[in-house]
Amino acid sequence: MGRTLAFLTATRGGARLHWTDWASYSYLFVGVFLMFFPVIWLVLSSFKTEADLQRYPPTFLPYQQQTIMLDGHADPLPLFQITDGEHEGKILAQLRRVGLRAQMVDPADPETRLTIDIADRAPVERFTLATENYTDLFGRFNFLLYFWNSTFITVTATLIMLLTNSMAAFALSKYQFRGRTVVLLLVIGTLMIPQTVVLVPLFLIVTELGMFNSLWGVIIPGAATPTGVFLLRQYMLTIPDEILDAARMDKASEWKIYWRIILPLSAPAIAVLAILAIMWRWNDFLWPLIVLTQSENFTLQLALNSFQGELQTQWSSLLAMTVLTLLPIAMVFMFLQKYIATGIASTGGK
């Protein structure tokens, strides 16, 4: 403990802590709490049973009432600790509850029925993870279908975007042709037209192309991003033209130059763009909300949103689904944190 404190309070220069250092660390720890606690709370809650979720005030860890199987009873019986009266201190199993009284038996002596006032008993609970919240998702909630829809959209849209954007970036960075400036201006122009302001005509176009209520209606319009073209073009500009000339001397076709030389050399920028694209598509909400109106086409985000809007919200399933929705992105983040930070800082996209 002392060493931890010494480690945390030491400054880089080895000097004593100034009050501003204390203030900084306090701020940061409050920040860590504010940023982390909600997610930790979500994950812990997702392992609670529906009954446990109804409890107020809530407990921090998930608990479940213990049960026991007794001969002659088909269902497991809940266990209670008796807190008052004749049987105080015993642990009894409840057969049924009638009004304010409960019929209980001692598991050691299952034949004798006892009648206990319900105020005199407290449930026996133990820390248990309600994993059925998760397993239920696969059976009752079509989770796999939504997961598949989301994955299919994300992967396909990312691939299409990488291909078209890298081709365009190649043309814009390595060729001198008439109209190049115009094209560049057009690309900048699209920066000014976010999807949010062309929803109505976009809807018409997608409908006319027969992509309404189809995953392709989300995939194809999403592939047109100016950010990707810019990012890749800036990177490709740094690749020396001599490499291309050398390849041309060797009679390589332009297409070969593109995919055998330029693509591998731009791998770092492509990786950044791929991560951004995966994030955009996985988290996409408004456009899928408009295009995908039938539940069998829902992405995870749409499914989550529609479940939470239902009158009888089953928080236990909803929370488990939320955790599974954020999990893929959390994994990507953990492994590729550095790329993501660079990517976002250099494109200003999100």
Next chain:
Amino acid sequence: MRGQGASAPAPLSPAHIARPRGDSLALRVIAPVMRLVEIPMVACQRLLGINRLAWVFLAPNLVLFGLFAFLPVILNIAYATTGGADVLLADRPYVGVRNFALLGDCANYLDPNSCREDKFWRAVWNTTWFVTLQVGIMVGFSLLTAIILNREIRARGFFRAVFFFPVLLSPVVVALIWKWILQREGVLNAFLDWTGVGGYNWLVDADWAFGWSVFLSVWAHMGFYTLILLAGLQAIPRDVYEAATMDRASPWRVFRRITLPLLSPTMLVVLVLALIKGVQTFDEVYAFTGGGPGTATTFIIQYIYEEGFAGAPRLFGLAAAASLLVAGVLVVLTLVQLWLNRRSANG
């Protein structure tokens, strides 16, 4: 969403250009497809010559841009000037500027109740308030966080990651996380009851729902702006600070006279970017409050969505007219941003 309102990116400078070491796995996977495409591409190259081949490379992307970015802008105008509930433009009667007139029909613009399309003006004012508060608070906290992270701090990478990670969460997930915490029998109310302050049904109260929407959106996005501001702070040369220390300048003076002026280009970019995104706020608040209670958290994009897609009849014309107005605001903001980017790039 398309990299909405994204800045013209600063160059992602390669530390070194990677030398291809054999064929990577990815390359081997795409190779068969690429070889197949090579056949028509070589034919095109023979036909067009090298420089005009550029258009072939550009074609797929330009088709996508044309179809899903430029054509919609033109069609948007067509929708905004026609009425009815039909999607097909041929079936829609021309109404001139009637949609705009309807939106603008107001006795007093400050009071939505006096407007014919009161929901639009509520959304406009909600958005205005929301953007002002959200951008102000968010940029303030991002700056504070960036300054603290720029100090000599232990575990800086960890703290930076902590502030950044909510940026990656999907809007729906963010909304559900906070809805779960803020619900009547949620953990926040349990805590408040325990301290004796007493819980509250937050999302049923218009003002609180609005306040929490601002909070939620700051929570979700501040990491992104912190990151940009931190990069800006790190770009300020160390020797400027050293010179100030030699002159025994107080920390406050150093901040006022050195940090702020040198950071101001980055600050401006961040402000404009935050404004552009703030105006388009929809997802997280929609999933969080559904725009309610009443219309307390209905913003302009939700208005467009509901007029055009959620209600019956579908008022595409009205939605398109409102879209054009939003687009006007965004175009101005984006132009400012591009201008700022160019200015800071030129020194």
